[in-house]
Amino acid sequence: MSDEILKAIRNKKSAFYYWKAKGRPTDCLDPFLLENKITTQELRKICRLEVAQKRIQERNEIIEARSSNKTLFYKLINKQRGKLSRRIDELNVDNLYLNFLCGLGLGGKIGNINCCAPTCTDDVALLACNPLDIQTTVDIAVDFKAEIHLKILGNIARANKNSSEWRLAERQLQVKSLDSWFIDMKKICIKYNLENPLSLLYNEMSKGKWKKMTTTAVHKYWTTRINEEIMYYSSLKYISASSFKVGKVHPLTLANIANQRDINRIPIRINIATGTYILQTNRAAYNQNNFDPTCKLCD
Structure with a gap:
C-alpha cells in the first residue's frame, strides 16, 4: 500500500470522525458532510490509480517476458488467468490450440459501442431507440x-x-x-x-x-x-445543471426516433459531454506501439 493511499485513508477517517461527532448531519451543504464525501472520492480515485498502475506494470512485464523469457511469460499468463477466469480466450481440443475467439471479438461491442467503456453507454446503445427509455434508465437513481x-x-x-x-x-x-x-x-x-x-x-x-x-x-x-452535488463529479461539469429535471428527457439525449443516424449520435454526444470520449491522444498514451497522437482530422 502506497504512502498516498495511507494519507488518503487518514484523511477519510478524520473527516468521518468529525462528521460522526457532529451527529451525522444529512444536509447537502453541511461542511462536515461535504468533507466526508470529498475525502471518500479522493481515496477511491487514488485506489483506482494504484490498481491501474499495477495493471500496466503487469502488462509491461508480460510484454518484456514474451521476447526474453518464455518460461516467465507463460507463468505470468497463467497467474493472470487463474482458474475459471473470464479472460480465457483460447480452446484446447485434442492437443489442438484454437485461438479464433480472440480474433472474432465476440461480445466486445454492442452496436458501435465498446463494452469496456467506463460509462453506461452500453445501456444507452440498447435503449437509444426511444428517449423515454433512456430517461427511465436515469430515473432509477430516484428514491x-x-x-x-x-x-x-x-x-x-x-x-x-x-x-x-x-x-x-x-x-x-x-x-x-x-x-x-x-x-x-x-x-x-x-x-x-x-x-x-x-x-x-x-x-x-x-x-x-x-x-x-x-x-x-x-x-x-x-x-x-x-x-448541488454535480460540482463534485468531474464528468458532469460540462452538463448544464438547470437542464436536469426528474421525469424529463435531458436535451443531450433528444433525438428524432425516425432517424437511425441521429439515434447513433446519442452515445457519442454523451461521451464528449462527460469527457469519456477516447481521443487520439488517449490512444497514443495507452498504446505500446508507435501511435501518432495527432488528430486524424488535423493531418
Whole structure:
C-alpha cells in the first residue's frame, strides 16, 4: 500500500470522525458532510490509480517476458488467468490450440459501442431507440422506495378510521418504537419536508392530491440534491445543471426516433459531454506501439 493511499485513508477517517461527532448531519451543504464525501472520492480515485498502475506494470512485464523469457511469460499468463477466469480466450481440443475467439471479438461491442467503456453507454446503445427509455434508465437513481412507503401510508390514511390499519397507524405513530415501520415513515417525511405522518393521518386527502403532494416533494428533493452535488463529479461539469429535471428527457439525449443516424449520435454526444470520449491522444498514451497522437482530422 502506497504512502498516498495511507494519507488518503487518514484523511477519510478524520473527516468521518468529525462528521460522526457532529451527529451525522444529512444536509447537502453541511461542511462536515461535504468533507466526508470529498475525502471518500479522493481515496477511491487514488485506489483506482494504484490498481491501474499495477495493471500496466503487469502488462509491461508480460510484454518484456514474451521476447526474453518464455518460461516467465507463460507463468505470468497463467497467474493472470487463474482458474475459471473470464479472460480465457483460447480452446484446447485434442492437443489442438484454437485461438479464433480472440480474433472474432465476440461480445466486445454492442452496436458501435465498446463494452469496456467506463460509462453506461452500453445501456444507452440498447435503449437509444426511444428517449423515454433512456430517461427511465436515469430515473432509477430516484428514491422510489420512499415513494412506495408514502403510497402505503396514503392508503392507510384514506382508510376508514374504524379499520384495523388506521387504528394501528394512530397507535404506532404515538408510541416511540424504533422497530416500527411507522417510525421510518417519520424519517422519510422529515427528509422530504412533508408534514408529520400523524397530521397526514388525521387530514383527509384525496388520492390524486396525496399523489401530487408526495411525488412533487420527492422529485424536488432529488432535483435539488443532484444539482448541488454535480460540482463534485468531474464528468458532469460540462452538463448544464438547470437542464436536469426528474421525469424529463435531458436535451443531450433528444433525438428524432425516425432517424437511425441521429439515434447513433446519442452515445457519442454523451461521451464528449462527460469527457469519456477516447481521443487520439488517449490512444497514443495507452498504446505500446508507435501511435501518432495527432488528430486524424488535423493531418
